[in-house]
Amino acid sequence: xxxxxxxxxxxxxxxxxxxLNLALLALGIATITLLLLATRQLEDRMQRDAQAxxxxxxxxxxxxxxxxxxxxxxxxxTGNIPLAEARELEKHAMVKQAIPLALGDSYKxxxxxxxxxxxxxxxxxxxxxxxxxxxPMEAVLGAQAxxxxxxxxxxxxxxxHGLDGGxxxxxxxxxxxxxxxxxxxxxxxxxVLTSVExxxxxxxxxxxxxxxxxxxxxxxxxEKELTALLIRYRSPIAAAVLPRYVNATPALxxxxxxLESARLFRMIGVGVEVMRAFGLVLVMAAGLSVFxxxxxxxxxxxxxxxxxxxxxxxxxxxMRLMVFEGLLLAAAGALLGLxxxxxxxxxxxxxxxxxxxPEITGWIFVxxxxxxxxxxxxxxxxxxxxxxxxxxxxxxxxVLAEQ
Amino acid sequence: xxxxxxxxxxxxxxxxxxxxxxxxxxxxxxxxxxxxxxGKSTLLNILAGLLRPSEGAVVVAGExxxxxxxxxxxxxxxxxxxIVPQKLHLVASLSLFDNLRLAQAMAGLPQxxxxxxxxxxxxxxxxxxxxRPRALSHGQAQRAAVARAVxxxxxxxxxxxxxxxxxxxxxxxxxxxxxxxxxxxxxxLVIATHDARAAARIPRQLRLAA
Numbered sequence: 001x002x003x004x005x006x007x008x009x010x011x012x013x014x015x016x017x018x019x020l021n022l023a024l025l026a027l028g029i030a031t032i033t034l035l036l037l038a039t040r041q042l043e044d045r046m047q048r049d050a051q052a053x054x055x056x057x058x059x060x061x062x063x064x065x066x067x068x069x070x071x072x073x074x075x076x077x078t079g080n081i082p083l084a085e086a087r088e089l090e091k092h093a094m095v096k097q098a099i100p101l102a103l104g105d106s107y108k109x110x111x112x113x114x115x116x117x118x119x120x121x122x123x124x125x126x127x128x129x130x131x132x133x134x135x136p137m138e139a140v141l142g143a144q145a146x147x148x149x150x151x152x153x154x155x156x157x158x159x160x161h162g163l164d165g166g167x168x169x170x171x172x173x174x175x176x177x178x179x180x181x182x183x184x185x186x187x188x189x190x191x192v193l194t195s196v197e198x199x200x201x202x203x204x205x206x207x208x209x210x211x212x213x214x215x216x217x218x219x220x221x222x223e224k225e226l227t228a229l230l231i232r233y234r235s236p237i238a239a240a241v242l243p244r245y246v247n248a249t250p251a252l253x254x255x256x257x258x259l260e261s262a263r264l265f266r267m268i269g270v271g272v273e274v275m276r277a278f279g280l281v282l283v284m285a286a287g288l289s290v291f292x293x294x295x296x297x298x299x300x301x302x303x304x305x306x307x308x309x310x311x312x313x314x315x316x317x318x319m320r321l322m323v324f325e326g327l328l329l330a331a332a333g334a335l336l337g338l339x340x341x342x343x344x345x346x347x348x349x350x351x352x353x354x355x356x357x358p359e360i361t362g363w364i365f366v367x368x369x370x371x372x373x374x375x376x377x378x379x380x381x382x383x384x385x386x387x388x389x390x391x392x393x394x395x396x397x398x399v400l401a402e403q
Numbered sequence: 404x405x406x407x408x409x410x411x412x413x414x415x416x417x418x419x420x421x422x423x424x425x426x427x428x429x430x431x432x433x434x435x436x437x438x439x440x441x442g443k444s445t446l447l448n449i450l451a452g453l454l455r456p457s458e459g460a461v462v463v464a465g466e467x468x469x470x471x472x473x474x475x476x477x478x479x480x481x482x483x484x485x486i487v488p489q490k491l492h493l494v495a496s497l498s499l500f501d502n503l504r505l506a507q508a509m510a511g512l513p514q515x516x517x518x519x520x521x522x523x524x525x526x527x528x529x530x531x532x533x534x535r536p537r538a539l540s541h542g543q544a545q546r547a548a549v550a551r552a553v554x555x556x557x558x559x560x561x562x563x564x565x566x567x568x569x570x571x572x573x574x575x576x577x578x579x580x581x582x583x584x585x586x587x588x589x590x591x592l593v594i595a596t597h598d599a600r601a602a603a604r605i606p607r608q609l610r611l612a613a
């Protein structure tokens with residue numbers, strides 16, 4: 001019989017109060033944990049998706065929309081740009097590399113991206129099976145796209161018009177899967193890659209079996225369009241020159257992934273801060289609840305505490321008992337909250353996965369969670385101090401004499 | 404075993420107890436008699452080390468209580484004294500067995516399950532060892548409180564009004580139980596009561612005036 005066993009016995013004897021306190025604390029900690037896990041993973045993922053891209057050139061419109069569509073493949077494109085304008089930009093002295101993107105179709109919610117082999121190379125992607133596309137209507141699937149569409153090398157599929165997978169299928173122009181990428185932890189995992197010519201050929205609406213290469217060759221140059229160019233600067237000076245040059249072009253606008261991502265996080269950051277504050281309020285409410293519970297317990301247990309003193313316990317021992325109970329509740333609530341937060345992150349990840357959105361997982365640990373544990377224990381300690389002090393000052397003779 | 408000299412106790416300016424001299428040898432039993440408010444419980448609390456007297460010297464089980472600092476007094480009380488409070492005050496969230504373990508733990512003594520089993524068996528409580536106090540009858544709870552008081556083999560057993568609100572038969576049983584357990588432990592027994600029925604059983608009596 002030691003402090004923990006006495007505390008456990010007492011908490012077990014009051015299951016409702018104990019569970020309510022645990023639930024309140026756990027909910028607060030879980031809310032903050034979920035926010036920590038979700039924002040950290042989304043920030044990391046967006047940073048990873050955008051890290052090698054200095055500038056995106058696309059049709060005029062919202063720069064954030066351009067970044068969301070061309071870098072993160074989340075939003076609809078702002079429009080298309082003439083191929084000739086894109087070629088002109090590629091030749092600019094400040095451009096080290098320009099990767100074309102042609103969007104428009106999707107397969108089961110995964111975007112079909114017409115591009116060059118430079119695009120998977122940008123993310124240092126490796127093939128898990130097969131090879132990269134070599135000619136029009138050959139396609140390579142990202143890891144998540146392959147897993148969820150159950151497509152493998154050698155299989156055929158028809159893209160659907162539109163980026164949400166709800167449009168008409170291009171049955172007359174099926175793709176052949178030539179390869180599957182290994183997981184990269186980037187946007188590549190949830191796209192289908194092919195050549196730009198494939199995207200053009202599909203939209204020429206040729207006869208079934210018609211050679212896509214010939215369809216592309218038959219296109220007038222003015223008909224050929226891209227959705228965006230992902231640009232890498234030749235030197236840091238380009239950051240000052242190139243955006244201005246692009247924006248001066250009538251059909252183009254420039255958007256910086258770093259700036260737009262930061263702007264996006266500033267915007268959603270307000271919501272995150274509100275949620276974080278809500279979580280803190282829950283933790284503080286839990287602390288208050290533990291305080292009230294311990295204070296009430298002090299009244300309920302005044303005989304027990306007096307008996308312990310009668311049996312030889314020192315005032316300090318009673319103080320330690322109450323502090324231990326506060327810490328025990330706080331630690332249990334914090335661990336429960338952390339587990340709940342990770343579970344909620346995993347469930348949110350599953351929902352995002354089903355919606356073809358960037359995935360998050362509950363199976364990672366961020367160092368800030370240790371601070372959450374410390375916050376909970378601090379709350380438990382603060383809540384227990386006054387009851388503990390009052391317990392240590394129990395007037396044994398007076399309490400035992402109460403009728 | 405108990406030596407009291409020039410004892411005075413006051414609550415504020417009000418003197419509630421004065422006892423020039425009193426002594427009790429090891430193994431002796433004594434009743435503290437007197438009407439309500441005469442200082443019986445105060446004296447019992449002083450003997451238990453729960454109250455510090457305003458004046459005088461009190462030696463219990465070889466220790467001058469006035470000279471013992473708080474922590475030592477707590478240890479002394481836990482290890483050498485057994486106390487049966489009037490309201491029994493068993494800890495409701497613990498089983499009967501754990502109430503006795505609590506007595507050992509609070510006294511800083513090693514956990515001795517065999518001793519607990521022996522005490523419970525001796526008081527006919529073995530089959531109730533895992534029950535919570537609220538599942539016990541009043542008689543069983545009284546025996547449980549005595550069991551808790553004697554489990555650490557005290558040198559002095561103190562009981563506060565053990566027969567109040569009991570009928571004759573149960574009062575007789577409670578007194579017999581305390582005497583037998585004190586005798587078995589070789590402990591000095593002090594019972595504070597205003598119950599005249601107790602006077603017939605224990606000849607040594609200290610009458611306190613109101």
